[in-house]
Amino acid sequence: MRLLIVRHADPDYEKDSLTEKGWKEAQLLSKRLIKEEITEIYVSPLGRAKDTASLTLEKLGREAVVYDWLQEFPARINRPDVKDRKMIAWDWLPEDWMREPKFFSAEHWSEQENMREGKAGELYREVTEGFDTLLKTQGYVRDGLYYRAVRPNRRTLLFFCHFGLECVLLSHLLNVSPMIFWHQLCAAPSSVTTVYSEERREGKAIFRVSSFGDLSHLYAAGETPSDSARFCETFDCPYERHD
Numbered sequence: 001m002r003l004l005i006v007r008h009a010d011p012d013y014e015k016d017s018l019t020e021k022g023w024k025e026a027q028l029l030s031k032r033l034i035k036e037e038i039t040e041i042y043v044s045p046l047g048r049a050k051d052t053a054s055l056t057l058e059k060l061g062r063e064a065v066v067y068d069w070l071q072e073f074p075a076r077i078n079r080p081d082v083k084d085r086k087m088i089a090w091d092w093l094p095e096d097w098m099r100e101p102k103f104f105s106a107e108h109w110s111e112q113e114n115m116r117e118g119k120a121g122e123l124y125r126e127v128t129e130g131f132d133t134l135l136k137t138q139g140y141v142r143d144g145l146y147y148r149a150v151r152p153n154r155r156t157l158l159f160f161c162h163f164g165l166e167c168v169l170l171s172h173l174l175n176v177s178p179m180i181f182w183h184q185l186c187a188a189p190s191s192v193t194t195v196y197s198e199e200r201r202e203g204k205a206i207f208r209v210s211s212f213g214d215l216s217h218l219y220a221a222g223e224t225p226s227d228s229a230r231f232c233e234t235f236d237c238p239y240e241r242h243d
Contacts, residue, residue: 001138002156003195003207004036005166008044008052010189010226016047021226023051025190025218030055032192032217038062039155042134044070044162052190053160064160069130072162077118089120090164090182093243103179106171127165128172140197140205145175149205152197163187163229170195173207187213189226 010022043064075089102108110121139151167181191213199205232240
């Protein structure tokens with residue numbers, strides 16, 4: 001089985017839709033995706049993901065299944081360096097999260113005080129349980145750290161979602177703390193991540209990432225990727241985001 005995980009195109013967060021650039025990205029993305037042999041399509045309930053999916057769905061004459069657990073990862077925490085408001089759980093300064101050993105553990109990352117208070121672990125389990133329930137319908141049943149392939153298949157499932165949520169799904173499939181994915185990977189808007197099942201022994205499957213954050217549909221059209229989700233490459237840059 002193959003999973004295509006798409007981050008929404010360049011977002012207009014205030015309107016929960018897409019920017020003008022985002023609509024162009026979504027159009028280029030749709031031209032790529034319609035060439036895939038897609039079995040089923042799933043989408044986040046949020047507008048920016050639905051809008052990104054809409055052009056592909058229109059071209060294919062298809063409808064998507066909406067799952068609440070595909071919305072952007074909702075946990076909010078009291079980040080150590082921000083005192084006046086709660087922040088998304090998956091955006092910390094390096095000097096804060098990297099000094100906490102728990103954050104490098106797939107089993108213990110959510111036990112850290114701020115994460116525990118924000119119920120990040122509970123929300124993570126809600127997402128991954130929803131994901132595993134879906135995979136079970138496709139014949140892949142979670143069994144500890146791998147999956148039992150009770151009805152293995154070569155279908156292609158397409159997901160339109162969000163960066164933070166994508167990292168949750170990948171961390172679950174690969175048995176790695178999501179903090180690593182949230183902070184040390186970056187999937188640009190409209191990017192495509194491809195994951196395959198691998199069954200080297202009958203009935204026992206794992207999932208492997210063959211490409212992460214692919215933007216070939218933009219490069220082929222000469223379209224510059226958006227830098228949403230990235231921070232400044234060097235601190236002295238006045239026009240790149242610092243926080």
